[in-house]
Amino acid sequence: MRSDILIIGAGGAGMRAAIAACEKGADVIIVTKSLIGKAHTVMAEGGIAASIADVDKADNWETHFSDTIVEGVYIGDWRMAELLAKEAPERVYELERYGAIFDRTDEGKIMQRAFGGHTYKRLCHIGDKTGLELIRTLEDKVLHSKAKIYDEIYITKLFIKDGRFAGALGIEMRSGDFIFFNAKAIIISTGGCGRVYKITSNSWESTGDGLALAYNAGARLKDMEMIQFHPTGMVWPPGVRGLLVTESVRGEGGILLNTNHERFMLRYSPEKRELDARDVVARSIYYEIKAGRGTAHGAVYLDISHKGADFIKRKLPGMYSQFMEFAGVDITKEPMEVAPTVHYQMGGIEVDPYTTSTCVSGVFASGEVASGLHGANRLGGNSLADILVFGKIAGDNAFEFVNGKEFTEVLSNEIESEIERVKGYIREGGRNPYNLMDELTTVMEDYVGIMRVGDDMRAAIKRIDDLKIRAREMGVRGTTKYNHGLLGCLEVENMLIVCEAIAKSALMREESRGGHTRSDFPKRRREWKRNIICYNNGGVMDFVTEPVPDLPDNLARLVKPEVYEDE
């Protein structure tokens, strides 16, 4: 298979990149691990953050920029934040012109809702199904474009020749055949790695495959310790534990209560209360549960019933049916039980802010898999804005990159040996990958979770090393055709890399900042206003830290200066 640009991942970022590249005239192939239109983007509920100021007239890109930097606790890349804040409104209008619809204000403008950490009402939404609307719109656009789509393909390796991307090998799950994709550039938009945790809101795909592929290809990973815990996930019944309860519930007026019926957010964050940034709310809930003020299921209450049944069914139809069907709870009458759940990975592949290019020539990354924009904590709604803005930038720049370039050939014996490696997992008597996955996710949940401490993480790293050794004995029966077990083996390999990066970065960062909280270093420290970068140094994971680039004066003016408690 040959194309100018290969895009892996058909979520919002991948499809937006494909549309951008196709519009410029590039020949594009999109491959995805699941069916098209099923990507994790469909789970996004809240909305797209864009300062179009349809509801709050005072909103502008400067405020959006400053919110993003401040709530990212000052380690986000200002260049990306500036791009996002400036371009998001146009991307939203463009999406509307592609056919997406949004809820409207009385004047007929796009309705925007309040969300945690945003100064103004900023999230353009349609009910609580914004992600679905976004993906359906982009899906239609892609299906009607010249881009070729290969769904249910799992990419096992990126091939780099003379420092430049040359191609990728994938298994077509439905036939069991291996397909080699020869391309001049690749855009990685495979999403996050939430599945490395036991309790997560992420779907099956989010195993960090893109991170591991890029890492193995020589790209650098940044801020891997920054994992966002969404404050409100379902806890009961066990089968849906971790399933997301959208922040819109709080955005529309839901309040958090402990078992003493106390609105505890008044204590932790008297001003912003339930709508403080996610890390703050998640930690507050964690402390309440730890202090014994949680329910029998280890949760606190989230109550929206005071808003009335009509309002809830109109504004939060998805949440209403989710609780009705899975838990048998009528949220128009009763409170929900919620606890933090792993939601998003702020870190990821290090990219150039203006081109989304990685340090490997021809490899681009956009969306959740890329890092920089969100710093230490992502604002709700910024992820959908991120995939639209940086998806387009990735597509445009990948086109600029491939223009006039030649294909690089990959030797067939290299491809053969990769095929052999993958087929090597198919054997009798191998270790079940799912047992290892289960163990790994439990280790991450227990030791590198919402509250971290040095000894725990050292133990986690030891356990991960141990799992790496046992992973060599992994194997499953069957063939290459639609064999989830085989994918499980490949995923475990990827997850081990990601987990190692998360645990080691988290151990390095001796402070608490944003999504990273350490009980042994509870304060934020000026010397850690740095990014932790990990890279593949001849098979060994190595780390460096780099200072966060300083804001230029004209932007620094917009941002509330950083204050450290100790100084």
Next chain:
Amino acid sequence: MDFGSRERNEVEAGYVSRNDTIPRELKEPNPRLWLFIILIGIALYLIVEFPVKPIDGYIDPFYAPTVLVLPLVGLFRITCYAYRKDYHRHIFKHPLECSINNRHDSQKRGYTGETRLFRLENLHRYFLYGSILILPFFYLDIYKALAFNMAITLAAVILAVNTILVTLYLFSCHAFRHLTGGGTDCYSCKFAGRSRRSFFDVQSYLNSHHEQLAWASLLMFIFVDLYLRALSSGLNINFIILHL
């Protein structure tokens, strides 16, 4: 159109029988269909052959205003989306049930859906217009019943209930819904858009009960007919509720 992986045997599937005017559904040996036709035939024969004379000012709805409009009303019901579902399911068994093990439908059975003779069902809206023209006569009959007796009687109430059900059934019709706003994509662009939209919402609510209304009004029709026949045969089953 390209339907990808749908493998089919065109000859057996039988839906591409371009020369057949009569759809395969009707040619199949189908006792349910025969029984249905026989029942309808008997009913029509009885209605025409044994008319109910107006008694004490009460007029049987089958004869309002004249038995000659019966075909129009009948066609309205036959082409109604609610009844279409019922007879496609229970008479033609296409399919009998949604559950996939008990459908009595298969590729071997011919199927044309609403593409051949049944295409006439698309004229439903004209039968609706006709039926709406007849509707005032029903109200006239209530008036006559009240005026004749100068009292609200049980029979008059029964006639009124029947008329209300017929009215609701008529105006909950899908074709009417298309007129009230189904064909409109942008209400706010139109004159009095908000009111039109509210009207559409009310009609849509009625429409969501169209199936129940269809059956309720049909059964009521039959009930009223039997009631008046009983009355005219001399049974004393009517009484005065309130003198006017």
Next chain:
Amino acid sequence: MSDLNSVSNRRITISIYRSESRSYVDYTVPLEDGMVVLDAVRYVQEFIDTTLAIRWNCKAARCGSCAAEINNMPKLMCKTRIDTLPDKIRVAPMGAFTNVSDLVTDVSENYMINRQIPEFKPDERAERPWRIAQIDVDRTKEFRKCIECFLCQDVCHVIREHKADYVGPRHVVKVASLDMHPLDTLDRSEFLNREGGLGFCNITKCCQEVCPEGIHITDNAIIQEKERAVDGDYDPLLWISRKIRHNR
């Protein structure tokens, strides 16, 4: 916390279609509170037989990947609680599509059909940014809930039993969602009626019955499109009036 951690001895037996042996195989899995069919099937796939082919993504009824036939009714596995089912549970792949392996079917024809539906074509003269009233958004909003699980395509007898050239309920919903966009300029009902085989639908409403999102597929999408097709293709008075206007 007792009910969370208690190791229960309750077990259930679930019989799953295996394509290799073309038969149903029984598996016994531990039962948890509030368990759904997908939990049981995943347990089988992960810990009993890893070769079992299944398709699932979000496990939250939002992606529509895990469509299957549970006790002969098309349903989402992630949304069907085991305590709502009788003791005998049988899971089969969707029967209207070509089987790939075990519970996985080839649904690619749906993407090919989508490709042929005329795209959204907005009114270019509309002033930007667009002003749209909420009342004009509400109708198309219902159709945009569709998660493309294709259960409606699966249950539709026109596709399943007769393999007719009918696009299927999902795609009528898609067309309706585009047609009813207030700024869309196309009318796709003619396309639906002539190329999409809309006439094959005999409105028996099974699609509406199985829709996990509760979309009123037949009442709000199919019948409305049929009525629009009547306007364009069947209504004699409208036809004459169009002729007269055309000749002028």
